[in-house]
Amino acid sequence: MSKTQPADVKPLMAIGICTRDRHELLHRCLISLKNTTLPKRYRTELIIVENAETLSIESIIEELDLTMPVHLAAEPKIGYSSVRNRVLDMADEMGADILLGVDDDEEVCENWVIAYEAASELLPDCDVMMGPTNLRYANGDEPSSIVQSAGHWIERTQPLKRAFGQRPYVPATMNYALRKAVFSKQSGLGLRFDERFNKIGSEDTAFFFILENLYGGKLGWVPEARAFEDRLGKRDTLKFISERNARNQAAYFSIVLAHQKTQKTLPVALSEIRQTTLKHAFYAFYHFIAAALYALDQPQRAKKLFGTSVCHFKCLGAVTAAFKWRQL
Incomplete structure (x- = not known):
C-alpha cells in the first residue's frame, strides 16, 4: 500500500493487537474496541497479529462484525518482540500516522481512542503516549472498593496516578500510542523491539529505554485513555x-x-x-x-x-x- 494519501483522505490511526492462544480474552478485548467512540480527524483500522504458524482467529473477527477494517496476519516466529515487530511493520506499510496498542487480555474504555486523538494534538512533543491499565481484582476494580482477603500476602495496587502529559512511571506496551516518527522506516526512526527479549519478556522496557536514552524520545501520560485487566487467580498470588x-x-x-x-x-x-x-x-x-x-x-x-x-x-x-x- 502506498504511504502517500490523497489530500482529501484522513490520516490513519491504526490499532494493533498481538495475541497467542487466548481466544476468549481476545474476544472480550475486541468487544470493548467495538464499543469505543471512533475519532473524527482520523480513519481507524485494526491490525491483529497472531503469534502462530497459521491463523486461528478468523471466526472471532467474523462473529463480531467490527466497525473498522481489520488486517490479520500470522507471525510464525514465537516471541514477544517478533509479534510486536510484525504489528509495527504492518502499521508502517499501511502508512499509519499513529499506532495505538493494547494487550489482548485487556479491555478499553469507551473513549479510549478519542482520548488519544485529543492527546495527539495537546501533546505535540510526545513521541509516545500511554494510559493507565486499571487492575480488576476479585473484590473490586478501584482502590476504594478493594476488599483485602484474609489470606492475601501482598498489597493490591492500582497504577500510580500521573498528571496529563507527565512521563509514565513505568513505560510499557499494555496501553500506548506511538507516532510514526518512532516506528516508520521511511520518515522516522524505524525503531523495533529487540528479539533477544523474545523469550524473557520486558522487550517493551528495552524499546522505551532506547527511545528515551539514545534518541531523546519523549513520553506523556494520558489518564483518560483507560484500559482494564483482570488480576485474578494465579495473577493475584505472591508467587506470580x-x-x-x-x-x-x-x-x-x-x-x-x-x-x-x-x-x-x-x-x-x-x-x-x-x-x-x-x-x-x-x-x-x-x-x-x-x-x-x-x-x-x-x-x-x-x-x-x-x-x-x-x-x-x-x-x-x-x-x-x-x-x-x-x-x-
Whole structure:
C-alpha cells in the first residue's frame, strides 16, 4: 500500500493487537474496541497479529462484525518482540500516522481512542503516549472498593496516578500510542523491539529505554485513555507477582548492560545496578523485620509486609540473571 494519501483522505490511526492462544480474552478485548467512540480527524483500522504458524482467529473477527477494517496476519516466529515487530511493520506499510496498542487480555474504555486523538494534538512533543491499565481484582476494580482477603500476602495496587502529559512511571506496551516518527522506516526512526527479549519478556522496557536514552524520545501520560485487566487467580498470588518482579528487574539490568553506551560508561551502568540491588536488600530486610514486629498484634498487616519482603528478596537474584541474559 502506498504511504502517500490523497489530500482529501484522513490520516490513519491504526490499532494493533498481538495475541497467542487466548481466544476468549481476545474476544472480550475486541468487544470493548467495538464499543469505543471512533475519532473524527482520523480513519481507524485494526491490525491483529497472531503469534502462530497459521491463523486461528478468523471466526472471532467474523462473529463480531467490527466497525473498522481489520488486517490479520500470522507471525510464525514465537516471541514477544517478533509479534510486536510484525504489528509495527504492518502499521508502517499501511502508512499509519499513529499506532495505538493494547494487550489482548485487556479491555478499553469507551473513549479510549478519542482520548488519544485529543492527546495527539495537546501533546505535540510526545513521541509516545500511554494510559493507565486499571487492575480488576476479585473484590473490586478501584482502590476504594478493594476488599483485602484474609489470606492475601501482598498489597493490591492500582497504577500510580500521573498528571496529563507527565512521563509514565513505568513505560510499557499494555496501553500506548506511538507516532510514526518512532516506528516508520521511511520518515522516522524505524525503531523495533529487540528479539533477544523474545523469550524473557520486558522487550517493551528495552524499546522505551532506547527511545528515551539514545534518541531523546519523549513520553506523556494520558489518564483518560483507560484500559482494564483482570488480576485474578494465579495473577493475584505472591508467587506470580514476586517472580514477575524479579524477572522484570533482571531484564532491566540486562538492558542497562546491553546499552551501556547510553549510560556513558560500563562503571556507571554497574553503579546503577549496584545501587538498585542494595535498595532491594535494604527493603527486603526492612519489611521482614517489620513483619515480625506486627506478627502478633496485626497479622494481616504482617502478611503483606512479609510479601513485600519476599518480592525484594526475589529481586536480589536479578544481577546473576542479567549477566546470563546478556550472553543471549
